Amino acid sequence: MAVFTIGTVMQLTDLTARQIRYYEEQELVHPKRTDTNRRMFSLNDVDRLLEVKDYLAEGLNITAIKRMYSTERLKRQQEEELENKQKNLTDEDVRRILYKEILNASGFNPGDSNKPWGR
DNA sequence: TTTCTCACA
DNA sequence: TGTGAGCA
Incomplete structure (x- = not known):
């Protein structure tokens, strides 16, 4: 490979x-x-x-990107757990949480126009 | 020639 | 992030 x-x-x-x-x-x-x-x-x-x-x-810093890949792993884990248990969080919920974490890490303003994650 | 690690006027 | 040193 x-x-x-x-x-x-x-x-x-x-x-x-x-x-x-x-x-x-x-x-x-x-x-x-x-x-x-x-x-x-x-x-x-x-x-x-x-x-x-x-x-x-697009203006993101390394730490934000690092967190993105780590939170993505976290997201998959949560989704797996939820499937095996009970689905309390919707895909959108997870998305919103992920987005907030990224904003926090990159120091961006929630009014920005071009975001690769949408919303 | 290319890549590697380390260090910094 | 760039750059040069000294190796392999």
């Missing part, structure tokens, strides 16, 4: 090696390492980097 070197990823994402390594440090991507310590990125990693690039361009 991991087949891209950092050089290839640089071309594919238009990010600098510095940025790519930094995002890895922030655990936004998890490239494998070769026996000689070289990073090997998967298609998913490249995809993730492109996403990160977009969010960053």
Whole structure:
């Protein structure tokens, strides 16, 4: 699965090696390492980097993006639990909670026009 | 030649 | 985030 070197990823994402390594440090991507310590990125990693690039361009900070991916895991866990128990929160409720968390993390104003999450 | 880690006028 | 050093 991991087949891209950092050089290839640089071309594919238009990010600098510095940025790519930094995002890895922030655990936004998890490239494998070769026996000689070289990073090997998967298609998913490249995809993730492109996403990160977009969010960053929209003015979000790294911590907000980090929380997004962590809260998404949380969201799936909650949805699973709810399915096995009783559905108290609707999809919209979870969405609203997630959105509020992101706003909190990014320091954005609830009046902003372009939000990738809608609402 | 490319990538890696570390450190900072 | 950029950049240069010294390695592998």
